[in-house]
Amino acid sequence: MSPGFLAEANPFITRLLQRFAEKKGLDIINVQVGQDVLEIARREKPIVIILDPELPGKMRGWDVVRQLRKDVETHAIPIITCSWMDESAVKELTGELNGNLLKPEIHYEDFVSALKRAGVSDVAESNPGERHSIEERFAHE
Numbered sequence: 334m335s336p337g338f339l340a341e342a343n344p345f346i347t348r349l350l351q352r353f354a355e356k357k358g359l360d361i362i363n364v365q366v367g368q369d370v371l372e373i374a375r376r377e378k379p380i381v382i383i384l385d386p387e388l389p390g391k392m393r394g395w396d397v398v399r400q401l402r403k404d405v406e407t408h409a410i411p412i413i414t415c416s417w418m419d420e421s422a423v424k425e426l427t428g429e430l431n432g433n434l435l436k437p438e439i440h441y442e443d444f445v446s447a448l449k450r451a452g453v454s455d456v457a458e459s460n461p462g463e464r465h466s467i468e469e470r471f472a473h474e
Contacts, residue, residue: 338379340364340388340397341415346436350383350415353444366390370397374407381453383413383434386423398427411451415439 337359341347347363354361362377364370367390374382382401388394398414401407413432414423420433431451434443448454 335359336377336379337361338364338370338374338377338382338384340367340370340382340384340394342366342385342387342389346385346415346439349439350434350444353439353441354383356441357445357448367392367394367397371400371404371407374401374410375404378406379410381411381413381431381448381451383415386414386416386418386427395423395426398430402428411453413447413451 335358337354339347339350339354339361341350342365351361351363359381362373362379364373365388367388369390370382370384370388371392384394384397386394386398388397392400394414398412401410401412411431413434414427414430415434415436416423417436419435420430423433424430432447434447
């Protein structure tokens with residue numbers, strides 16, 4: 334599996350995105366506060382970072398994106414945001430992105446499309462026809 338990075342504070346969305354990522358062949362590292370993202374990204378060198386721009390912590394998610402883009406070790410890592418805001422609003426806070434997943438209706442196809450847009454297409458896919466939204470996924474749990 335290829336290393337991926339998920340920085341999301343909402344546990345339901347984290348679980349959904351982790352399932353999508355694993356299905357796509359990504360070995361996910363989870364982080365829940367902004368200040369941990371930079372250090373782990375430098376150390377682990379993920380092929381993609383999926384990050385909530387509103388991530389809590391001493392360093393908020395939008396600050397993390399700007400710092401990742403300035404850092405010589407992390408500036409080329411594709412970043413996909415996962416937010417309640419549309420992509421143009423997120424870009425106002427973060428600067429340039431490689432994609433955006435819009436909460437709450439996140440489907441597997443959206444996830445795969447965001448990965449492709451970010452240039453992450455060399456990971457294996459196990460079942461492309463399956464479709465889960467947050468509501469569908471957690472309605473039975």
